[in-house]
Amino acid sequence: MFRLEARTSTPAWFNLALPLLAIGATLVLCSGLIALAGAGVIEAYGVMFAASLGDSYAITETLVRATPMIFTGLAVAVAFRAKFWNIGAEGQLLAGAVASCAVGAIPMPGPLAMLLMALAGAAAGAAVALIPATLRVKFKVDDVVSSLLLNSVIFYALMALIEGPWKDSFSGYPISPPIEDSANFPVLLEGTRLHLGVVAAFVAAPVIWFLIARTTLGFRIRVIGENPEAARYGGIHVERVLISTALLSGALAGLAGVSEVGGVHFQVMSDISPGYGYSGIVVAMLARLNPLGVMPAALFLAAVMTGAEAMSRATGVPAFLSDVIQGTALLAMLVALLFTAYRIRRVGAA
Amino acid sequence: MPAPLIEMRGISKSFGAVMANEAVDLSVAPGEILGLLGENGAGKTTLMNVLFGAYAPDAGEILVEGRPVTINNSADALAAGIGMVHQHFHLAPRLSVLENLLIGIPGKSGRIDRAGGLARLAEIGHQHGLTLDPDLPVSALSIGEQQRLEIVKALFRGARLLILDEPTAVLAPTEVDGLFSALRSMAAQGLGIIFISHKLNEVRALTHRCVVLRHGRVTGRVDAPASTTSSEMARLMCGHEIVPPARGPSTPGAAVLTLDGISTSRHSGMALRDVSLSVRAGEILGIAGVSGNGQRALAEVISGVRAPDAGRMTIAGKSVSRFSPREVQALGLGRIPEDRMTTGLVTNLPLADSMVLPRIGTGAFSRNGLLRPDAIHAFAEEQIKAYDIRCPGPMTRAGALSGGNLQKALLARELAFDPKVLIVSQPTRGLDIGAARFIHEKFLDMRARGCGIVVIGEDLEELLMLCDRIAVMYEGCIVGTLDSADATIARLGLMMTGAEGHS
Numbered sequence: 001m002f003r004l005e006a007r008t009s010t011p012a013w014f015n016l017a018l019p020l021l022a023i024g025a026t027l028v029l030c031s032g033l034i035a036l037a038g039a040g041v042i043e044a045y046g047v048m049f050a051a052s053l054g055d056s057y058a059i060t061e062t063l064v065r066a067t068p069m070i071f072t073g074l075a076v077a078v079a080f081r082a083k084f085w086n087i088g089a090e091g092q093l094l095a096g097a098v099a100s101c102a103v104g105a106i107p108m109p110g111p112l113a114m115l116l117m118a119l120a121g122a123a124a125g126a127a128v129a130l131i132p133a134t135l136r137v138k139f140k141v142d143d144v145v146s147s148l149l150l151n152s153v154i155f156y157a158l159m160a161l162i163e164g165p166w167k168d169s170f171s172g173y174p175i176s177p178p179i180e181d182s183a184n185f186p187v188l189l190e191g192t193r194l195h196l197g198v199v200a201a202f203v204a205a206p207v208i209w210f211l212i213a214r215t216t217l218g219f220r221i222r223v224i225g226e227n228p229e230a231a232r233y234g235g236i237h238v239e240r241v242l243i244s245t246a247l248l249s250g251a252l253a254g255l256a257g258v259s260e261v262g263g264v265h266f267q268v269m270s271d272i273s274p275g276y277g278y279s280g281i282v283v284a285m286l287a288r289l290n291p292l293g294v295m296p297a298a299l300f301l302a303a304v305m306t307g308a309e310a311m312s313r314a315t316g317v318p319a320f321l322s323d324v325i326q327g328t329a330l331l332a333m334l335v336a337l338l339f340t341a342y343r344i345r346r347v348g349a350a
Numbered sequence: 351m352p353a354p355l356i357e358m359r360g361i362s363k364s365f366g367a368v369m370a371n372e373a374v375d376l377s378v379a380p381g382e383i384l385g386l387l388g389e390n391g392a393g394k395t396t397l398m399n400v401l402f403g404a405y406a407p408d409a410g411e412i413l414v415e416g417r418p419v420t421i422n423n424s425a426d427a428l429a430a431g432i433g434m435v436h437q438h439f440h441l442a443p444r445l446s447v448l449e450n451l452l453i454g455i456p457g458k459s460g461r462i463d464r465a466g467g468l469a470r471l472a473e474i475g476h477q478h479g480l481t482l483d484p485d486l487p488v489s490a491l492s493i494g495e496q497q498r499l500e501i502v503k504a505l506f507r508g509a510r511l512l513i514l515d516e517p518t519a520v521l522a523p524t525e526v527d528g529l530f531s532a533l534r535s536m537a538a539q540g541l542g543i544i545f546i547s548h549k550l551n552e553v554r555a556l557t558h559r560c561v562v563l564r565h566g567r568v569t570g571r572v573d574a575p576a577s578t579t580s581s582e583m584a585r586l587m588c589g590h591e592i593v594p595p596a597r598g599p600s601t602p603g604a605a606v607l608t609l610d611g612i613s614t615s616r617h618s619g620m621a622l623r624d625v626s627l628s629v630r631a632g633e634i635l636g637i638a639g640v641s642g643n644g645q646r647a648l649a650e651v652i653s654g655v656r657a658p659d660a661g662r663m664t665i666a667g668k669s670v671s672r673f674s675p676r677e678v679q680a681l682g683l684g685r686i687p688e689d690r691m692t693t694g695l696v697t698n699l700p701l702a703d704s705m706v707l708p709r710i711g712t713g714a715f716s717r718n719g720l721l722r723p724d725a726i727h728a729f730a731e732e733q734i735k736a737y738d739i740r741c742p743g744p745m746t747r748a749g750a751l752s753g754g755n756l757q758k759a760l761l762a763r764e765l766a767f768d769p770k771v772l773i774v775s776q777p778t779r780g781l782d783i784g785a786a787r788f789i790h791e792k793f794l795d796m797r798a799r800g801c802g803i804v805v806i807g808e809d810l811e812e813l814l815m816l817c818d819r820i821a822v823m824y825e826g827c828i829v830g831t832l833d834s835a836d837a838t839i840a841r842l843g844l845m846m847t848g849a850e851g852h853s
Contacts, residue, residue: 003422005405214723216716223707227696233655233687234707235676345406 004342014340019286019293022332023300029332030325039315047314048307058306060192064264066295066302068093068273070201071256072280073287073294074208075125079249080289081212083225084136084242086129088147089253090277091154095128096121096254098158100261101268104179113183114196118258125254126247128154133246137239151277159270166268176268185263197259202295204252209291211248221245253277274305282330288337301326353416355380355542356401356432356511361410363396370396372566373410378511378542383533385557385575386546389587389782390752393566394546398513402434403427433504434513437520437780439496441488447471447499448484451506467506474505478535479528492642494525501532511542518552519780522640522808523843530556548782550580551811562586588784595791597816598798603631604667606682606802607771612651612661620644622651622658623826629771629802634793636817636834637806638842644826645775645806646688652773652804653685654678666770679708684769688776688806690756697749701741702730704748705763733762738788754785761792772796775806790816810839824848 031041052062072089079086086092100121104113131150135141159174166176185196212218220241223231228238260272279301286300287293308322354377363371371393378384388394400407403421411418414430421427427434441450452467468484475481480498488496497517504512514533518526533543533556547553553560554575562570562583570586572578585591608628614621622644629635639645650656651663657673664670665681679685687693695704706715706726715726730744737758741751751759757777764772777793778786793803793816807813813820814834821831822845830845 003406214721216710216719216721219703219710219716219721222699223696223703226698227692229693230696230704230707233653233675233685233693235674235679235711236707 002344002346004338005345007341007343015288015290018336018339019288019297019333022286022329022336025332025336026325026329029328030321033321033324034315034317037315037317037321039317044311044315044317047311048304050307051310052303052307057192060189060194062299062302062306063198064193064195065306066298067198067201067259067263068256068276069279069283069298069301070205070294071259072253072277073283073298074204074280074291075249075252075256076280076284077287077289077291077294078208078212078221078252079129079245080284081225082221082242082245083228084133084245084249085144086132086147086246086249086253087144087281088129088132088150088277089249089256089280090273090275091147091151092125092128092250092253093257093260093273093277094151094154094158095124096257097261097268097272098161098176098257099124099254100258101176101179104183104261104266105177107180107182110180110182113180114185114262117179117183117262118200118255121254121258121261122251123254125252125257126250129246129250129253130243133243137242158268162268162270174270178267179261183262184266185259193264195259195263197263200255200259204255205291205295208252212291217241217244253280256280279326282326282333285330285333285337301329354378354413355382355415357413357416358397358401359411359413361397361400361412362408363393363400363405364408369566371400371407374563374566374568376561376568378544380510380540380542381537382559383537383543383545383557385553385560385572386544386563387548387550387553387560387583387587388563389548389784390754390780392563392587392782394563395515396566397563398434398515398544398546401427402432402513428507428509431508431510432513433507433509433511435497435500435504435515435517437515439500441496441499443489444487446485446487447482447491450488450499451503455507470506471502474502477539478505478532480505480532493520494522494528497521497529498532505536509541511544512536513544513546515546516548516780517545518547518549523810524640524847526552548780548786550583550783553583554578554580564589584783587782594815595787595794597634597794597818600632600797600818602633602818603800605629605664606631606666607652607804608662608664609652610662610664612658612663614647614651614656614658620647620826622647625661625826625828627821627828627831629804631770631800631802632797633819634797634803634805634817636813636820637804637823638808638810638813638820638846639823640846641808643823643846645823647826648823649688649773649775649806652678652683653687654683675708682770684764684767684772686757686760686764686772686774686777688779690753690760691749694760695748695756698747700745701734701739701748701751701759702726702744705730705733705744705759708763709767729766733759733766737762754781754788757781757785757789761789765792765796769801772801772803773806774803776808777805778809778812786812810842813842814839822846 034041034044052058072093075089076086100117103117103120128150132143132146135146136143162174162176168175188194220236223236224238224241232238256276261268265272283294283297283301286297304325305322308319311317312319357377359375361371361374374397386394399405403423403426412421419430421430448467451471452462471484480502482495482499517529521529537543545557557575560572560575561568564587572583605628610626612622612625620643637645651658654673654675654677662669665678665683668681670678691697706729710716715722727744739755739758741755777789797803805816814837817834819831820834820837820842821828822842824846
C-alpha cells in the first residue's frame with residue numbers, strides 16, 4: 001500500500017525536475033491517443049519535433065508562436081503570485097489587439113506608431129484587468145469568475161466591431177482594416193516571420209523576473225499573495241498592491257495582442273488568438289510562476305502547436321492533439337506540484 | 351496493575367537526517383492519565399502522529415490490549431479505540447454540533463440516525479459534564495466549547511484512549527478547570543489519556559505518571575508527578591536547571607503610550623468601551639482578562655490596524671491621527687502578534703522576507719524601489735545568530751521553523767529597530783520553558799533600556815512575574831489596575847469575572 005506523507009523540505013532540483021517530469025508524463029499519456037488514431041507513436045512525435053525544432057525556419061516559427069504565450073504567461077505568473085486569479089488574459093489580449101490596431105491604422109512615422117501601439121495595447125489590457133481587480137477590492141467579487149466572464153464580453157465586443165464599423169466594405173469579411181505598412185514590426189531575419197515582438201517578449205521575461213525578485217513592488221506582490229494579513233499588519237497597503245498587480249498583468253496580456261497585430265496579422269480578426277490567454281495559464285503553471293521559466297514553458301507549448309499541424313498532415317492524427325497535450329500538461333503539472341509538499345511512501349504489507 | 355491499553359515499543363521515526371523519535375517505549379493503562387512532556391521539537395507530536403496513523407514508524411510496534419496492530423491512517427486508529435484532539439481543531443464550522451458528530455458515522459439504511467446521535471450526545475454529556483447544544487452551529491461555539499466537541503467526537507466514536515495535544519494552550523484558566531474534571535471523570539471510568547503540555551503545574555495537578563522526551567528519546571519517567579517539583583521536571587526536559595528571571599526595580603520615565611477614552615464599534619469580537627491607559631518608559635503593563643473581552647480590539651487599535659470610533663492615542667508624545675500600521679510603526683511601536691502564523695510571518699516565503707517585512711520600504715532594505723538583497727540577507731543572518739534562531743539559514747521557509755524559533759524571529763525583527771513601545775499578545779503561548787525564559791529575559795532587557803511594554807495575556811503567573819502593573823479587562827472595559835506587588839492570582843481572577851472593580 002502507498003500513501004502520501006507531508007514533506008518537511010523540498011529539494012532545490014525539484015524546480016527543474018517537476019516540469020520535465022510533467023512533460024514526460026504528458027507525452028507518454030498522449031501516445032495512447034496517437035496509437036488510437038492509427039499512427040506510429042515514435043513517427044508522430046518525430047514529425048512534431050522536426051516541424052517545430054528540426055531546422056532553423058521551424059525554430060523561428062516556434063519562436064513566433066511562443067511570443068504571445070510568453071506575454072500571457074508572464075501576465076498570469078505575475079497575477080497568480082499575488083493570488084489575483086486573472087483568468088482573463090484572453091480578453092486582455094484581445095483588448096490590446098484592438099487598441100493597437102486602431103492606433104496602427106493612423107498614419108505616422110513607423111517607430112512612433114510602434115511605440116504608441118504598445119502603449120495603447122498595454123493600457124487597454126490593463127483597463128480590462130482593472131475591472132475584476134476593482135470588483136474584488138471594493139465588493140469582494142470572486143476574481144476567477146469575473147475575469148473569466150469578461151473574456152466573452154471582450155470577444156463579442158470585438159466581433160461587434162469587426163462585423164460593424166470595422167467591417168471590410170469591399171470583401172465583406174469580418175476583419176478590421178490593416179494597420180499602416182510603416183507600423184508593421186520589422187522582420188529581423190530575412191525570409192522568416194521573426195519580428196521585433198519576439199525580441200520584446202524575451203526581454204520582457206527577465207525584466208519581469210527582476211521586478212518580482214528585486215524590487216519593493218515585487219516583494220509586496222509576493223507577500224500579499226502568500227499572507228495578506230501579515231502584509232497588512234506589516235504596513236503594506238494590500239488593496240493598492242493588488243490593483244497595481246492587476247494593471248501590470250493586464251498590460252502584459254495586452255502586449256501579447258500588440259505583438260500579434262504588429263508582427264503577425266497586421267489587422268484584427270475573430271480568430272486572432274487561438275486561446276493564447278488560456279495557454280498563458282498552462283505556461284505560468286509549468287513555469288511554477290517564475291518569469292524566467294515562462295520562456296521555456298511557452299516554447300514547449302509553441303513547439304507542440306506548430307508540430308501538431310505538421311504531424312496531422314503527415315500521419316492523419318487530428319491536430320486537436322495539441323489541445324489535448326496542453327490540457328494534459330496542465331493536469332500533469334498540478335499533480336507534479338503535489339510532490340513539492342508530499343512524498344509517496346510505502347507502508348505495511350499490501 | 352492492569353494490562354496496558356496501549357503500548358508503543360521501540361518506536362523510531364526519522365525525517366531525512368533528523369531523528370524525531372528514537373526507540374521510544376510508552377504505555378498507558380486503563381484509567382491512567384499519562385503526561386507527555388518535552389520541549390518544542392522533542393518529538394512529542396511526531397510520536398502521537400505515529401500512534402494516530404499520520405506517520406508510519408521506521409521501526410517499532412504498537413500493541414492495543416496486548417495485540418500488535420498496524421495503524422495506517424486515522425480510520426485505523428479510531429477502529430483501534432484511539433482518539434486524538436489536535437491543537438488545531440478539525441470541525442466543519444457551518445454544520446451543527448450534532449452534524450459534526452455524525453460525520454463519517456454510518457446511518458440506518460441510508461438515513462442519518464439523528465435520534466441515536468442525540469441520545470449518545472446526552473449520555474456522554476451527562477457522564478463527564480461535557481454538555482453541548484446539539485443544534486448550535488460550530489461557528490457559534492467558543493474555543494473551549496469547540497475543544498469539548500472534539501473530545502465528545504472521540505468518545506462518540508468509541509475511543510478508549512484519548513490523546514490531547516496541548517489542550518490548555520487555547521483555554522482560559524476557568525475553562526482549564528472544567529477540562530480537568532472531565533478528564534478525571536473519563537479516567538475514573540477506565541479510559542486512558544495521554545496529555546501533552548508544556549505547563550508543568552498542570553501536568554503535576556492532572557497526571558498519574560509522566561514520560562519526558564528530549565531530542566526524540568525518553569530521558570525521564572516520573573512516577574509521582576504530584577510530589578515531584580516543577581524545577582526537577584524542567585531539568586529532565588531541558589537537560590539543565592532553569593532559573594526564572596528576576597524583575598529588578600526600575601524607574602519609569604515619561605509616558606510612551608497613552609490611550610484616552612478609546613471606544614470601538616463591534617466589528618468582530620468584543621468592542622472597546624472608553625478604555626484609557628498609559629505605559630511609561632521602562633515599565634511593563636500587563637493586560638489580564640479572559641480572552642474575548644476586548645483584548646483583540648485593543649491590540650488592533652494599538653497596532654494601527656483598526657481606527658477607534660472615539661478617543662485619542664499617543665505614542666512617544668505624538669498623537670496618532672490615521673491609525674495605519676505604517677504610522678504607528680514610524681512613531682516607534684513594535685508588535686509581537688498573538689498569532690505568529692497569520693498576522694506575523696509569511697510561512698511560504700524565506701524567513702529573511704518575514705524578518706524585513708514591516709521595514710521593506712525603508713532605506714535599510716531598499717533604495718528607490720529596488721531591494722537590497724545583500725542587506726536583507728545580512729540582517730537576517732545577524733539576527734539568526736544574535737537570537738540563536740535554529741534554522742539552516744535566512745533562505746529557509748519560515749513555516750519550517752518551530753514555534754519558539756518563529757517567536758524569536760519576530761522578536762528579533764521588532765527589537766532590532768529599538769521600539770519605544772512594544773505591544774505583545776500571549777508572548778509564550780505554545781512555547782517550551784527554555785524558549786519562554788529567553789523571551790521573558792528579552793522583555794526585561796528592553797524594560798531596562800527604557801522601552802514601554804504592554805503584555806496582553808491570560809497566564810496570570812507569567813503576568814505577575816513580568817509586569818510592574820496589571821490592568822484587567824472585562825467586557826471591553828478596563829475594570830481596574832493593580833500594582834503587581836498588590837496583585838494575587840485570586841484577586842486578578844475575581845476581577846476578570848467582573849466581580850470586583852478597582853482603580
